[in-house]
Amino acid sequence: MSDPDVDDATYRQIVAGLMEDGEQFAKSKIKLYRAVVLYRVSQAKKAVGLIAIAFLIAAAALVALLMALVLSLSLSVGPLLAGIIVCGAGLLLAALLTYWGVKTFPDLDEKLFDDDEFDVAPSLSALDETRDRIEP
Numbered sequence: 001m002s003d004p005d006v007d008d009a010t011y012r013q014i015v016a017g018l019m020e021d022g023e024q025f026a027k028s029k030i031k032l033y034r035a036v037v038l039y040r041v042s043q044a045k046k047a048v049g050l051i052a053i054a055f056l057i058a059a060a061a062l063v064a065l066l067m068a069l070v071l072s073l074s075l076s077v078g079p080l081l082a083g084i085i086v087c088g089a090g091l092l093l094a095a096l097l098t099y100w101g102v103k104t105f106p107d108l109d110e111k112l113f114d115d116d117e118f119d120v121a122p123s124l125s126a127l128d129e130t131r132d133r134i135e136p
Contacts, residue, residue: 066090 066086073082 070079070082070086073085077085
């Protein structure tokens, strides 16, 4: 028979080697994911920059439109009242959009798949029914 001390040392070496290999594998996997993320971010920089510039131009266009609206209203109701009307309408629109956004915001505390069609774990009643069909 073989010596238990030699077998024990061999098992220790095997387990230690497996631990080191697992650690190296995990580190390599993290490096791979990091490289993929950095690559995707570098590819998206131009698109994000273009979208940001488009957003700024759209905001400037809306400011110009609101200023034109104030100027056109100021001819009939005066500049102060025209500014108040346009500001009030803008704030009302912003409040309605905020309310709509908050109301439609998903509840992140709920389970991800509450619907039956997406339920991946069987319910207890389904397990009982299956057991009743299997057992005589």
